[in-house]
Amino acid sequence: MSEVKQFEPFQMDVLKEVGNIGAGHAATALSKLLDKPIDMRVPTVRIVSFEEISDCLGGAEEIVVAVFLRAEGEAPGNLFLFFTIDSARRLLRQMAGLTAGGEEGFTEMELSALQEIGNILAGSYLTSLSELTRMTLTPSVPSLAIDMAGAILGYGVMEYGASGDHALLIDTSFLNGTEETAGRFFYIPDPTSFEAIFEALGVPTP
């Protein structure tokens, strides 16, 4: 059980669809917030070693803006919304007309706006998963960090530490316009949650 490296291709496809539905609803929510169309990329399901995990975000020392929510319930897991510093500033400008004063750092108001954006998007991601699977998934209060990708992801995959050296990430980017990545969702179900997810979606588990 829960050895993610051994998942079958059809199980990976199901997880991809989970990302598609979750991020799709989140993109719709963002689109309403910004009052403009938001596109998303096809989700990727990555099984990555702890060594390489930070490469997904440009390296362990890359500074990223992260909003984190813990999903509690029948299939607990971690949900992250990542922005680059630039994409976070762009989003703040578009949504609230907030223009960052200095080169470095964000004001308290900008930080709480980002946290609230994260809350709304992650909330709609989880709500749609909850509806899809008919499982109870309750999001925690969102928490925000602007820090090294390695430090944040290391925390995010902690639950996988007991069972191996690989973690499974459902990664979906959404776009500002047609090309530019506005932000990324990483949904990281706990390794013990896959059985429940597959069962709820009627996917046979070997």
Added chain:
Amino acid sequence: MTVSPLVKVGMADLNTAVGEGAIRTTGLGSCVGVTLYDPVIKVAGMAHVMLPSSSIAREGALNLAKFADTALPELLARMDCLGAQRTRLVAKMAGGAQMFQFGKQTETMRIGPRNIEACRGILGTYGIPIVAEDTGGNYGRTIELDCATGKLSVRSAQNGSRDL
């Protein structure tokens, strides 16, 4: 002897270096970076510990570097092979942050402090003194140990650089 200038240690990984150059690990969050150093023969070791105890491990082949209680004995054994003397070893430690703050703290969220406590305890049982540490807080760190001097430089996004 040729010495590689920079030895990298990944997450849940450990390594050693001798003589010159440096040994580094990047992006420590709740993980703890422990370094051991024998100043006489300039043997350096570093572990990037992710979890406090191997008792929770459900995997077949254990990655010793991942858990405090297995990583430190393994690192010591490797340093013994390189001629390090236990009585001369000094330890330094960094990391163990709480990356995210919540009203309700569960045990998982407290993983940083628990990692620090575990490493301290194990170093204590071996009688290895912790001569410097930069632990806790809510931010990530990158650390680099200079093999020639035993100096540990700690860098963070928010607080810049400091030497231990």
